[in-house]
Amino acid sequence: MELVIRGVFMYLFLMIVVRVMGKRTMAQASTFDFVLLLTISQVTQQALVGMDYSLTGAVILIIVFVAVNIVFTVIKEKSRFFSKLIEGTPLILVDNGKMLPVRMEQSQVDEEDIMLAARSTQGLERMNQIKYAVLEKDGLISIIPIKESA
Amino acid sequence: MKLLNAEKVDPDIEIEEDTGLTRTNWLLQKVAWVTLFVIIALVITGLFGDGHVSLKSVTKQHFNVQYDQYFRYQSEKTIRIISKTQTVKTVAIAQSLMNDFKITQIIPTPTRSYIVGDSRVFEFYGDRNFAVAFYVIPMEPGTVEGVLKVNDIAFDLKHFIYP
Numbered sequence: 001m002e003l004v005i006r007g008v009f010m011y012l013f014l015m016i017v018v019r020v021m022g023k024r025t026m027a028q029a030s031t032f033d034f035v036l037l038l039t040i041s042q043v044t045q046q047a048l049v050g051m052d053y054s055l056t057g058a059v060i061l062i063i064v065f066v067a068v069n070i071v072f073t074v075i076k077e078k079s080r081f082f083s084k085l086i087e088g089t090p091l092i093l094v095d096n097g098k099m100l101p102v103r104m105e106q107s108q109v110d111e112e113d114i115m116l117a118a119r120s121t122q123g124l125e126r127m128n129q130i131k132y133a134v135l136e137k138d139g140l141i142s143i144i145p146i147k148e149s150a
Numbered sequence: 151m152k153l154l155n156a157e158k159v160d161p162d163i164e165i166e167e168d169t170g171l172t173r174t175n176w177l178l179q180k181v182a183w184v185t186l187f188v189i190i191a192l193v194i195t196g197l198f199g200d201g202h203v204s205l206k207s208v209t210k211q212h213f214n215v216q217y218d219q220y221f222r223y224q225s226e227k228t229i230r231i232i233s234k235t236q237t238v239k240t241v242a243i244a245q246s247l248m249n250d251f252k253i254t255q256i257i258p259t260p261t262r263s264y265i266v267g268d269s270r271v272f273e274f275y276g277d278r279n280f281a282v283a284f285y286v287i288p289m290e291p292g293t294v295e296g297v298l299k300v301n302d303i304a305f306d307l308k309h310f311i312y313p
Contacts, residue, residue, distance in 0.1 A: 016182070019175075019179070019182075020179055020182040020183070020186070022179065050223070050224050051224060084166075084168055084171055085171070088171075088172070088175060089166055089167055089168040089171060089172060090165055090166065090167060091167060091169075091172055092159045092161055092165065092167060095157075095159045095161070100156075100157040100159065101157075102155055102156045102157055103156050103157060106156070106176045132161060132163060134165065144163065
C-alpha cells in the first residue's frame with residue numbers, strides 16, 4: 001500500500017516539477033541540466049524504495065508508474081482541457097518577422113534561441129525571413145519561413 | 151502586469167493557441183518559484199528537521215535532554231541526555247516511542263535492557279555516565295509521543311515524522 005502511495009505521489013510531484021521548470025528549459029537542457037536530472041532521479045529513487053531492495057518492491061513501483069501514466073494518457077485523450085493543462089499549448093513567439101517580447105520573456109526564450117532554430121531547421125539568416133516562430137508543447141521552436149515570391 | 155499584456159496575434163496558420171491558459175500557466179509558474187524559495191527558507195529554519203526550530207532542549211533537575219521535534223522517515227537522528235553532575239543510571243523509553251523508532255546504537259552501551267510496564271529500560275554501568283546518546287531511525291511517519299525517564303525523571307517527548 002505504502003509503495004503505491006509513494007509511487008503516485010512522486011509521479012504527481014515530478015509532473016509539477018517539470019511544469020514549474022518550464023518546457024523551454026527542458027528542451028534547452030545543457031550538460032549541467034542533465035547532471036541535475038540525474039541527481040533528481042537518484043534522489044527520487046531513494047525516496048521511492050527507501051530500505052526496500054526487493055525485486056517485488058521494484059516491480060510494484062514500475063507497475064504503479066506505468067499505470068498512473070496510462071490513466072493520465074487516457075484522461076488527456078478524453079479531455080482536451082486536461083491535456084492542455086498538463087502539456088500546455090503551442091505559443092507564437094514571432095509574428096511576421098516581429099518578435100513578441102512579453103511572450104518570449106515569459107517563456108524564457110531569447111532572440112538567439114529563435115535564430116538558432118531558424119538557422120538549423122530552415123537555413124534562415126535574418127529575423128525578417130521568419131513568418132512565425134512557434135514554441136511547441138514539447139519545448140522545441142518551430143520556424144515557418146516567409147515564402148518569397150519568385 | 152506584464153503577464154496580462156501578452157501580445158495578441160491573429161495567425162493564418164492552424165494552431166491551437168490558448169493565451170488565457172498560457173497566462174494562467176505563467177502565473178502559476180511564478181507562484182511555484184516563490185513557493186520553492188519559501189520552502190527552502192522553512193528548511194533552513196529547521197521545520198523539516200535539522201535546525202533551530204526542530205531542536206528541543208529540556209532540562210529537569212540535573213538532566214538535559216536534547217532531541218529533534220521533526221524527524222524524517224528512515225533518517226537517523228540522535229536523542230542526547232546530558233548531565234554535568236549526576237550519572238545516568240537508567241533510561242526508560244515508552245513502548246509508544248520504541249514501536250516507531252529503530253535504535254541503531256546507544257553510547258555508552260547499556261549493561262542490560264529489560265521491560266517494565268510499558269517502557270523499555272536501559273541500565274548503564276559506572277558512575278561517570280554524564281552523556282548518553284541514542285541513535286534512532288524513525289520507522290513510521292506521523293506523530294509520535296511518549297515518555298523518556300532518566301533516573302525516574304520524566305521527559306515528555308513529542309515528534310513529528312515526515313513521510
